[in-house]
Amino acid sequence: MMRSIRQILAASLLGLLVLGGACDDDNSGDTGGGTPATPGASGEFPVTLERADGKDLTLEAAPQRIAALSPGHVEMLFAIGAGDQVIAVEQNADYPPEAAAMEIKLSAFEPSAEAIAAVDPDLVIISNDLDGIVAALDNLGIPVLFDDIDTRITTIEEVFESIEEMGRATGHADEAETLVDGLQERVDAVVEDAAGLDGPTIYHELDVTGGFFSVGPESFVGDLYSKLNAENIVEAGEGAYPSLTQEAIIDRDPEVILLADAEFGQTPEVVSARPGWEAIAAVTNGRVYAIDADIYSRPGPRIVDALEELAGLLYPDESSWREAPCSACFAAPA
């Protein structure tokens, strides 16, 4: 367990962002894998893409054997119709069902250059350079698109940029653009509706085993709350994924609590019964909600589903919001 600090930090970040488990709804919303894939993708090749490490990647032709090593990228690829070009996915990629059903699973947490090379990919898409995997794949001559969506991005729009990048890389630039336009439209509609509203203060819980891990405004999850005019108890400058001290949470007295760790036992009932938490407005008013970490913690197209569901949870009196897509996953809150 005495791993280097670098590994611990990387592992923590990875753990933060792929808090998994399946949400067994078959409601694919209008962003999921329902789009039929277009085989023989067209688009402009060769294409040159900039990687997160500053290097350029040039693809001569549309890749046909993609290994996607992050659940977010997998969702993007299937949503833009590049699903047929994917041959291997990250082991936590459980959406859409076609991705979950894939036989070849790879680990992004302990990435193995050998295991990746063994599936003979013509493009590896990776979000986290753990254990020097990017350099290892470079050495093997395997094209790697290092798109750092896990740690770098701070807004939903950057998720969209990543979708467009996936479009350029796979020859589905047009589908990606159409998808992003639709998603942006939905985001704009929510932002517009929320503009005049006085949002509640919120606390978003990622995990609580060893500390109270939350999200700050400088994270794409935190951006959901900024867009909805809600006030995060984690202020700007206090970190993207801070570990909060318990008394700060009680002191800052959130009006709504959102639990991304509900499926690991931290249900609204359990959280409301935590010693000292009875003094928090969210607990007093019964506004503690379970949310689906797979949708809320994953930088992918479904983040807009999260935004719309959140709008309904934060503003229960505003009936104009679209019915939330995954709310059936959990019992309706009290």
Next chain:
Amino acid sequence: MLGVLRRPRLSGVDAASLRRPLLGPFAFGLGGVALIGVFSLLWGAADIPPMTVVRILLYHLGLPVEVDWPRSWDAIVWEVRVPRMLLAGLVGATLAYSGTTYQGVFRNPLADPYLIGVAAGAGLGAALVIVSPLPYTLGPLSPVPAAAFLGAMTAVTITYLLARVGPVVPTVTLILAGTAVSSVGTAAVSYLMLIDDNRALSLLSWLLGGFNTASWERVWLLVPYALLGGLVLLPFGRALNVLQLSEDQARQLGVNVEALKVGLLVVASLATAAAVAVSGIIGFVGLVVPHIARLLWGPDYRRLLPMSALVGASFMILADLVARSIAPPHEIPVGIVTAFAGAPFFLYLLRRQRRASLYA
């Protein structure tokens, strides 16, 4: 053997100091702990005036104080800060007196309470629950501390059985068996983390240890083990002194060395397992606090045991105060503080005292 503490000659301790009552330094230490404990309650991420903190405390102690503070302050002081301080103090004391006992039994200054597998076993127990589909919380009691405790005791038992040679348990085999068991446990934890990387963060943050999730419930879970361990070990100061002679000499003095060693290790391991179960694996305290006490009050175990418990409690309370209030609203792992603050202080004492006789 490399690193084994050779017998500190009892002649180095003057006869008068052995006879001197322990009450003086003990009362001083106890007062220190109480002072540091109350003092630590005055600070935190929430900005509560110190006088209000004191009045909230008095109110909960049953004194007629008019309630004029918000409910959240009451919760912060009485449900968060107080149990946190008590838990940190108890864990610090337990790790320190266990560390002292281990160092005494193994006659090895590098011994710490995790030496024979407690930490690795607890980590594996906790890991199994964290990666299992079991919910973390079953009713009011989380299964994680129970699993960690069971894991720790299992690991220590395996170590003991492996190390036993006929009727005796040589300390060298015990250390080697402990190292082997720890390695297996650590490897298993790493493997679980690898196959269930979803829970890697939970597991890592549990392993790093801390008091952020402290509650009265956890305090009450630990109290019986911590107190019982302390009370049982305390009278064995003299026996530990004798044990610092060679084992043969101790036998000649009529000490049942085998029974003594095993008994002391069982009690210390039990208490350590309980501490680890409620707070995770906090390093450094069990290793260095006994040495700090030794540098301050000399090598007599009758004094070392109570004094390292008190120093351990004070040290951990202060470390936790730093961990929870140095960068509000953030919490930093207390193990980082104990290492950062403890090591320089220890080195300072070591250089200042230069009491070579303690380790010669």
